[in-house]
Amino acid sequence: MKIHYAIILLLISSVMFSQEDAWVYFNSKPNSQTYLNSPLLILSQRAIDRRTNQNIALNFTDAPLEITYVNQIKASTGITVMAKSKWLNALHIRGTQANISALTALAFVNKVVFANKSLNLTGKTVSQNKVSETKNKLEAAVNYNYGTSANQIQMLNGHVLHQQNYTGSGKIIAVMDTGFPGVNTAQPFQKLRDNNQILGGYDYVSRNANFYAGGSHGTSVLSTMGGYKENALVGTAPDASYYLFRTEIDANENPVEESLWVEAAEKADSLGVDIINTSLGYFGQRDNSNYNYTYSDMNGSTTFISRGAEIAFSKGIIVVASAGNEGDATEKHIGAPADAVSVIAVGAVTASKVRSSFSSIGPSYDGRIKPDVMAQGSAAVISDVSGNIVTSNGTSFSGPIMAGMIACLWQAYPEKTNQQIRNMVIQSADKYLTPDNNYGYGIPNFGTALAVDSFVNHDFVVYPNPAQTNITFSFSNEINNASVIIYSILGQKVLDKKITGQNPNLSVESLKSGTYFYTLKGDGLHKTGKIIKQ
Structure with missing residues (x-):
């Protein structure tokens, strides 16, 4: 009997003292009007200009978190703050279930939502608008002279834009990924370095400015947009400028990565970024299976990252996300943030325009067409960290190939809003009138998109x-x-x-x-x- 009591005590102890991830949402921003009256306190002039050009007014989400609330959460027993979001007026925190639940007693706390959805059924926690997260890293195998990269550009008729000097100049793309080693040394990125097209970045995982650390996935992703090696590799937006943000923890899978992504997206917005590319997806395969999503969560409004991506779009930014590489798996559907309504989710095709078997399919759980469009993701031409030009597979590459072309199109139509550019891309696609769950609206034709309104x-x-x-x-x-x-x-x-x-x-x-x-x-x-x- 004593042994039984010991086992029960051990189980109770394990439940009570294990560390959980959660979001604590605040109910106000007492000083928000001060910041809204002086927008340069929170946004760069370029960010303000982007809003002005698209008739987007500042609102409550633009104001920073109330610092006294943040400090009080930090000082709470057993609580560690992992990330913050002014858009969602929330903190990502870590602590025991008991310590996290205790925060609901604070007057300024609106609700607490655990990443483990089963914990949101307890009486201590308000659980509507559940935000549990899970992530699926999109790992990939390993009159320009495009070289071997010609097909992935010409498939989209992107060379039509390039031939008219629409190469992304004047547009800024933020890349959210695992890290960017080699971008500061490898030859295919020399043009970006020489022309000061790397505007900066940040490592949100390690909380330092060395964004050239981390995994190599982001390096390969960037190469499809900004890489340049004569007769071998030309990115789809070789003259765009870039911010590089590390938001992905390479060693494990945890809900905090979504919160880091949203925090980086907020920074990108404040810097005046035009396009966010993310070759990351969140669905299953978390280290703690309690944090995994199900297909029913892929409705564009449940996951923390998809909600953040939708807010980014409301600020005038185009968000491009890889659809996912689960097409051969039992659960084949797109992940987050590709499920968000306004995100351009990009699936993968082969060089001959046939859907890659690994490319995740739609629809979103609420029945919307996803992916939105397709680009080459099988045998995509990329650079590795040493500057070798190789091929690799994944929607990780079809996404940025598309993002770069969108930057070029937006350069051609600088007066257009992000919604108008999004519409132009989708309406130019070859299955626009007959979309399906495998190809979405199909493969865009940027030559057509260039002539949508007028010459x-x-x-x-x-x-x-x-x-x-x-x-x-x-x-x-x-x-x-x-x-x-x-x-x-x-x-x-x-x-x-x-x-x-x-x-x-x-x-x-x-x-x-x-x-x-x-x-x-x-x-x-x-x-x-x-x-x-x-």
Whole structure:
């Protein structure tokens, strides 16, 4: 009998004194108006300009946490503060269940939510809007001369943007990942270093400024956007600027990583970042299985990270997230924050545009189309930490490949809002009218997106290219008529058609698959180029 009592006592002790992760939410920000009246106290001028350009007003979420509340939580018995969020007016804390539950007695505490959802059923804890978290790190195997990286750009017709000098200049991308070793030394990142395109960053895991530490995953991710090695690798946004934030703990899987991500996103917002790329996903496989999510949590509003990502979008930022690499697993659905309504979730395809088997599928639990779009994620061309150009698999790479192209498109349309740019990307995709749970809206065509509203700066665009049925020649409305002649690769004339500004389309259905050349003449306009018939 004594042995039985000892075992029971041990079990009780284990429950009472084990460390738990939780969020404590505050019910107010007493000094919020002071900051809203003086926005430069909390935001950079660039961040304010981004808001102004998109008619986004500052609100309660922009004000910092009440410092007296934070200090009182820090001073509470057995409580360690792991991360903070002004957007969600919350702290991520760690302590015993008893010590955490005791915080509900504080007048300024709105609620406490445990990462272990089963603990939220206890009377001490308010559990509506549950926020338990779990994370699935998206690990991956190991007139530019694009080299071997050509396909991942040309698949999206991204070279159309690059040829018109839309290469991401003037846009800022924040990369949230495991770390960035080698970015400060490897050759493919030399152009970024020489041109001061690495604007800074922070290691939220170790709480220091050395963001070049940590895992190598972030290095490879960055290379698909900002890498440059002639005839080998050209990123999709080689002239964009970057902030690098380490939010992922490489050694283990814990809910705090989501809170670190949100904290970094808030910093990115304050710095005036335009786009956040995250090749991280949270679903299962936490070290403590009690912290794992289920498919029902993938509704865009349950997980801490997805709620943070949605707030980031409300601030005028575009958030691009990898869909996940669980397509071959029993649970195949996308993770968080890819499930968020406004996040552009990117799945993976092969070089021949077939969905990669590992690419996570949709829909979101509440039935929305996910992933949103697709890009190359099988045999994607990347740089490793030593500067070697290699290939690797994962939506970890289809996501940033897409994010870089979005930066280029936004450079072309700087007056557009983040919602308008998001719409342009999705509406240009090849399955826009017939989306499904495997491909979402399909593979975007940035050549088409460039000409969605009007011809940019009255320039000249040919899209889609490659084409299957029709090609559109987009040119100035001042040109009424033009003549298009198509030649075979041997110089033989195979088509000779008239087009107009009102009907600039040319059918190429009669052509065999292959490479052709065109000449367009009309009203002082003379253009030549290459088209590919698929």
